[in-house]
Amino acid sequence: MKRVFIKTQLSTIIGLYLSSSLVYAQTTEQDTDEDLGLEVIEVTAQKRVQNLQELPIAVSVFNSEAIREQGISDVEDLSLFAPNVQISETPAGSTGATIAIRGSVTINPAITWEPTTGVYIDGVFVSKNVGGLFDVAAIDRVEILRGPQGTLYGKNTIGGAINIITRKPAGELGGEVRVGAGNYGLSDFYVSADSALINDSLSLNFTANKRDRDGFYDNLSANSPITKFKELDSLSMRFAALYEHSETLNFYYVYDSSDKDLTPPLGQVNIPSLMPDDVKSRQESAALDGVDFDRSKSTGHALTVTWDAGKDLQVKSISALRDIDYADTVDADGADLIGFHTVRRVKHEQFTQEVQFIGSTGEINYVGGLFYMTEESDADNPFTLGFGTLNNFYGVETESMAAFAHADYDINEKLRLTAGLRWTTEEKTLYIERPDDFSFAFFFPLARTTANDTWNNTTAMISLNYELADNIQTYGKISQGWKAGGFNGEAPNAELAIKPYDAEEVLAYEWGLKSRWLDQRLQANIAVFYNDVTDMQMSEFLGAYSDIQNAGSANISGLEVEIVAAISQNLSANFNYGLLNTDYDEFITFDVVTGLPNEVTNTAEFPYSPEKKWSIGLNYQAEISVGQLIVSADYSYVDDHFPYHNQPSADFTRIASYSIFNARITLSEIAGSNFDLAVWGKNILDEEYRINGLPVADATGTFIGGLNYYGNPATFGVELSYRF
Template sequence: MFMSSPTRSRFQLAVLPLTISLAYGTIAFAADGGLEEIVVTAQKRAERLQDVPISISAISGSQLENRGIQNVADLSSLAPNLQVSSTPGNASTSQIAIRGSVTHNPALIFDTSVGVYLDGVYLGKSQGSVFDAVDLERVEVLRGPQGTLYGRNTIAGAINLITRKPSGEWTGSVTFDMGNYGAQVIKAGVDLPRLGIMSLSLGYRDEKRDGWVKTNSGSSVGQLNNKDSQNFRLVANFDISRDLKVDYKFDSTKMSQSSALNQLWRADSWLYQSSPMLQAYGLTQATADLIANGNVAQYASQERKTRASVDGPSYERMNVDGHALTVSYKLNDSNNLKWIASERTMRWADGLDLDGSPLPIAHTQRDSHYKQNSHELQWQGNTERLNYVLGYYTFKDEGFTRNPQQYFNREWDMTSNYGFTTKVDAWFGQLDYKLTDAWTLTGGLRTTEEKKTVDRLQIFGMPAFGMSIVKVPAGTHAAKTFQSTTPMLSLGYKVNTNLNFYGKYSEGYKSGGFNGESDNVVDVTTAYKPEKVKSLEGGMKSTFADGKAQVNVALFQNKVTDLQIPVFVATTGSGSIVQNVGKSTIQGLEFEGMFAPMDGLRLQLGYGYLDAKYKRFMDNGVDQKDNRAFVHAPKHSFNLMADARLAKTSVGTLRGIVDYAYTSSFYLYPYQLATPGSTNYNPGYADAAATKIGASGLWNMRLLLSGIPLGHKGDKAEASLWVRNLTDNKKVNNMIDFGPGFGSLSQAYFTQPRTYGVSLSYKW
């Protein structure tokens, strides 16, 4: 249906070892040794995972803890066709791709392709989305457009982070981790005894780790790639009456650490002479000589560095506070009202030595302020054959970024500021109607109106020449209103309680906006269009072998119009502009499932396949659909896990856990595929091959002794030895490429090296 013969042959070879088709999801043992039933809230109500007619993976809190998964960035490749990485230079900003759809630029003004939600609250931006959530109960990964129930900016899917509710009893835990690079993590949580109508839970996490990149004498900082963050969480549940419940949640994250190494990957030997842009603007002879004599190319390396010299600002700071209030009222046995109100504020800043060398070539800083608030009202109900949810959602945000940039011994000095606002109003509804005991028809619709504004200032200064050029004057302002309607229709057939089939049509869209990083007034004030997708999906969900196995399969095809491509530009400064370049088709396959073949052993294996192509890619009036790389769309990705009980002893149960995640090669930038010497090669345009990430896999292992009895009845302890990136894979996971106009200066960002340590915990 979707694949050519050669592709089908390669696909069959890849799938043969995966015939048990087990995906990375939540697994726990039931009392009879089978798989425990999993409940998710992907459709705004509690349902069995196997009954939800969408492609979804759920990862439990114990699985998250055992695999060392603390935040969104750790999820990469752990669900089919899911890619997650930190953005270049930053540990607190995510870049998430699902089924080949991604937002490449993390700047505060741009919107995401994957919605991230914390206990039902939308996290509006990539910046600040990587934080260590305390007391995670599970993570749900929803693949495919979620435009009906989740709205804008879920064109690729959504990730739900769900935290644990207070128990109302005196319980708690303390965990201490120690590892190489001086790593220390302290986690503590406590549930207080119920006091009248209130149940209270408190949690805290503190992490510190030395940087795995040391710097040479004379550098601006002593280390890079270190960690220093603190997280706090408070949850208070109030049972006002039998029918009225109020939940308040507060989370806070503070981070202050050095940035990642911007490792120089490549550069022309004579940067000044090779760049027509630099020659056009000019430098003093002293600076030109400094750059030429310094020969930046000598600092380039395509092997992971653990020692470097940097001269620019290299830091990352974040302070985020979030408040959420949920009020639930039971109208009767069949109808409930829910109101979710939230407010989040963020102060975020970084400084990057973009050339990764001791030469004063490229330094940038960003200082961002962001605030968002939202309200969502839901009416959920059911009759004998009908389930429904109706609602209204409103969202406001505002942000401002000051982005000074300095180049070439500060002879280029950029003043670059932008601010923005967003106001969203949406109505939505979804109905599930049981046509018969076997057939269920589901329909949904969401209408959205959003108003956006932008304010921009950019000044290009050359202090050495006593000159400054106002590229975008103060007072530059634009506003635009976008509207969209996103429907969904699905049909499910339940053969029996253990076998379901479904077919689904859905639409989604990623918001339009303004190019707040541009140095051109027209680009700043001219809005780009929303990106839209029409998606077809068919799937099967099955449970067999007396409840000891589950196998889920999904096929999908996404057709995207007004495709948004962020184009990195290095004209009078670094930044990106978004362009609507045309159309694309992304289709593929996903396996997900789980096995418990014998008591004490569970196995998981997941596989994702992607076939992504441009149908139109307009660049300067020419259709380049066959000469541009499709980004963040690896053809193959898979993951496997084995969790085995090795022994039961008087001092606890010994378990071994091994997991492996693999991703085939993919491109990071939509650059030209043509190679030097071919007829359609453009020497003034960047090469896709220069930012191609090779295929790689990562192994993690843990040996865990659980259920260690202590003196008090019911108190338990755990001890484990763990290692991540067992083989010390030196994988590049992101890059920046300035292109030929800036001497082909490129930086690479590596995954962290092998880490290992011990974890001790006590629970009461």
Template sequence: MKQQATKLSYLALAITTALTSNFAIAAEQENESGLEVIEVTARKTVESLQTVPVAVTSLSADELNESGIEVITEIQQFSPNTTLQRSRGTNSTITAFIRGVGQQDPLWGYEPGVGIYIDDVYMARPQGAVLDLLDVERVEILRGPQGTLYGKNTIGGAIKYVTKEMSGDAELNLNGTLGSYNQRDVKLTGQYPIIADKLYVGFGYANLQRDGYGEFLESALPGQDTENYNKDVVSARLSLEFRPTDELSFALKWDKTDDESNSKGGYRLLPSILTEAPVPDSVYDSYTSLPTTNKVEVEGMSFTAKWDVTDFTTLKYVYSDRESYSPTNIDFDNTPLRIFDVPAIYDDEQSTHEIQLNNFGDNYTFVSGFYYYDGESCGQFDAILEVLGQAITLPGLTREISGCSNSTSKAAYAQLSYDFSEKWSMTAGARYTKDEKEALVNNHLHFQTVYPESGWVDGYVRPDDLPVTEVLNDSQDWSKFTPRIGVEYQATSDIMLFTSFSQGFKSGTFNPRASGPEPAAKPEDVDSIELGMKSQWFDDSLRANITLFSLDHKNRQYISVLPGENAADLNQRLGNIGTSESQGIEAEFTYLAAENLLLTANFGYIDAEFTEVIDYDENGDPFDKSDRFSISNTPEYTYNLAANYTIESEVGDFIVNASYYYRDDYVLFEEDSLLTQDGYGLANLSINWYSMEGNWTAGLHVKNITDEEYMIGGYQFVAPLDDGGYAPGLGGDNTLIAYYGDPRTISLTLGYQF
């Protein structure tokens, strides 16, 4: 810890020196306008980014459009120490890590470590959370535990998707995109005042289509769509806002997304020992014995009532209801044989209520509220293992697991920011949460091939008399107090220093893959200390925000694979076995070098490691195996360098946006990871045009110019041997699979505002 603190001190000193010396020459340049003021709602009230003592990145709609950002996962490029990726088998399920904290298994019952919010409404499940950016105002990335204002499951941080508010004017915007791999997108957004200054309706519609980056080379099911990594998404939004008085407003919002993109097939890194199919030439090609069809349906609505009781007090009520349904096909072995096939269904529902009371005065801001969550997360998967080795072929063998994890959560929170003087202030807050969870798990071995539903494959009829074995039926409750306390010092009108201590927790949970009775895993805890600076220099032409952090992550939940009598047992135990710690630094710079040239840079460094991982040997004795564990999905450092240059002409303004994003190497699994992605960089270039009248826009976007290949997920069901080879794992084959990020793409977008 002392060595690490020394490293961070030297790094902070180097950055501070750069601010006071290397940029000194910029002080000679006059800038009349300076950088624009950025407003965020990171603390559930509108504040300037430079006065919020939180490590937060905010990206406006203009910034997103000019960079050609289409989905929320691309935002990881702009936020230090952040990983946002599509999960392994689908286009719509997210894997999110911030500062080494997250959750990559999307099975029902598991809780995320990074919270996803749409207009302050929490999305409890990762399915459908890879949001396409439609009618967005901005996206905020809050790094570090947000346990006080946002509650459980934000121990790594929170991603806030903020949609546009009604302006009161009639608007209609049409955008069309053509691009690589036959990309063809249409987006329509608008609003209309039904009653002037009183009642407004808004809408958005997107139809997003793209052919696959690769194909399924061989399938056991003829007639299937062979496109791999394709896109077929339809999304819609409606909103109704009513403002009867200046003090009172109501908003009703609805959204729905249907993603019928094919199930993604993974790339075999090792040749199969059970089939003659070779390792594909392209990382986007695959084989399968399952249907390629896939679906993610997400629908939600929210109602918000806001009353400005006085000029200093606001009362707000938010209700939401969301549900998702996803029948999915994941071929773990990615061969034309049913070696390890997992067809599954995810079915989730949630509703929330939140009452919020905010009050502010000349020297204080007070935020408080009550929160209630009720969710039901159910699912079923069938692990089909027809082939267990070169000499063993069975007529059918399926391990079927199903169940539900139902939970309620009640919380009360309050946070006070108080100015003692013009320079010194303090923030103190706390949240009390009471969680209750009920879990049911069925686990049965069928000596036949079983799919979740009749018609899953052509001609398949699911038997009505299939036996079911209930192995777990239990409930548990937890309560947690999560405080936050910080001190801020306004050194000058442009420089704020802050330090804080905060706690967060991830909910306890039962094992959805349980093979017998077992206790629930306790909640995970994160304690975090931050030391930061928010600053603007040289007549507001340079913004420099820097945060040093240290966190202790305790009671990490982890699945251990237990040996069974045969390869079909799928015995897995969930428990709190891990403790880890991380230290790092995050720096974000924005420099207005000239009136028409904006330079940005962000840098993230993190040293994260497991300090203790307790397991038990065959005699029941504990031992530490932390030397076999690594923090997954977490590069040691990331950085992004970008330039935005405006060219004025007689036909309109041209904005050239170029960026280079680099991620250091990282592993994809915590325990004995066999998949390590080497460091790589993504170069991107965009040219945007705005007409003189302001109604026409166009954008040409080239992403991943050098066509880098990089892993974002995978499966490993092999055991490494001393001679460098591998022993077959579950299913009897060499199952070492990787999924990859997007290749080089070029797209042209044309927009018109009526």
């Protein structure tokens, strides 16, 4: 039985990692090594089915086999093996997403701020980072696109896009049941079932995944309701219905939900003046009284209607509703006392409608579309500072509309021209209210205050793709990206809250080489890029509030190398390397109290932008007497980097370089049956490493250290699955 496995982060490296992504190469089933070859992978990154190696775009692809084998349930698990991509939990919570691609990132998941990377589920844009690390059942494929995405995807984004495609109903009776267990009391139950065709036109699929785990660390505080940090209680479900009305018209409905009821992660205080700041040392316990819950629930409804209109034209409509209900608590003082605690309760609803026109005429292939989104987000975000609680309410309503077009033209047999254009208008309305009749720090009572503004933009891209020889292509591309401006709901006063910050723009240059050698047994892909960013939106955590300002300008350049090799009939290997160079051309901040300028061009850091990232992996497959044996292992390295741009917050929360080793052994089709058995390990060497943090201030408001959060310790488990 032939299988293709794609490499991912925390578990095994299985399969194929193609294009400007790291895709594992699994050999074809031939009798001799001379007949080995890498599989051809087709994706829909440009809204139609294309060979990944022929696309003038940097994209990482992970298929369903790898996702299943590695237990991947959210986008964080994909981070290590996509060059110049850094994905992390947000500080103090396990379900907020911080996603950085090529140095572009939104570090605060506040509902009034825009993400730099678009996350899509079955073509539906997920507009908020808060609650962004939700579980998704029945994933068929994930595509991570690096670089500005403005002319193809529903929302214009600066850094890139993460496109999650769930599995469509198979149209025949069948399914899978999987049970798993591991250390720290882990239990994992997964079931997926497909119906047979109903009336020859309707097919259904239902999938559910329940995961539970004890906490990793002890909470020693008698004043907190939780005794363990980072307990896991997660239920994700998905229902899909495909109705094929005719050969030219079908309807595809998907409902998905993710319900996480966790305990907060452990915040570890590091104050250099009082204790050694050992960024590699992870505590096993702490006493925090202000940590109660870390919950998120997200649901989505999506209806996709596809009509083949004839004459090489397909019309597709994607209508969707999504909502997020999120709540967490933060003990920001890092001690067992009523110092600085916060609670954040968020409700978010969005509606999106996209219409796409996909077709060809002569030598031109095109995608055109219209996009509309409206969203409403509300936050109840009280602060407690020792002597009292300040109630704090804010929210934003957004209406976004866009029209886009993208086309490619074969100038001759070797040269292809691709171009795209997008127009966007986005309107936002902010409200903020603090009804309390006392004040502290910079906070003062605020009557309900509102602000409104609109941002407009037109972006373009153009690329040339040239075939140097069989299986060797090179491309050059110029593209623009844009992120709308907005308002700061976490501002300390009304004056700053109603003052809009500007839109962020990027002009990106990219050259790439995609190649296969040695009878398609070796794949080598290279991408080099240079991004010129203006009005970079930078968030600064200042204790009891946050500030967001536009950096004057910055340049980001980098290199991405990905190599895949089919070494023998049974053994494949891969290597990927990302290099990132970041510089501010000009960065002047303005003090929120005095209004005076502060030159930080030479001292500010780039958040979540390690200079070097690389990984290496091996995958071995062989038929043995009792089934098919699959052994895989991967080793990944991430360089030093910082969660914040401003000092001293950046130094107090610095993330030292770290390495992760994962492995997995699977015995599939045991004794000719439909049973598979696997054992796995993640972070096997128990590397102690930070992933994010919050600066800690003294009584005068001066930052003196960091409240830092660490990656998971070594975990191990076993899985038994049965296909029917």
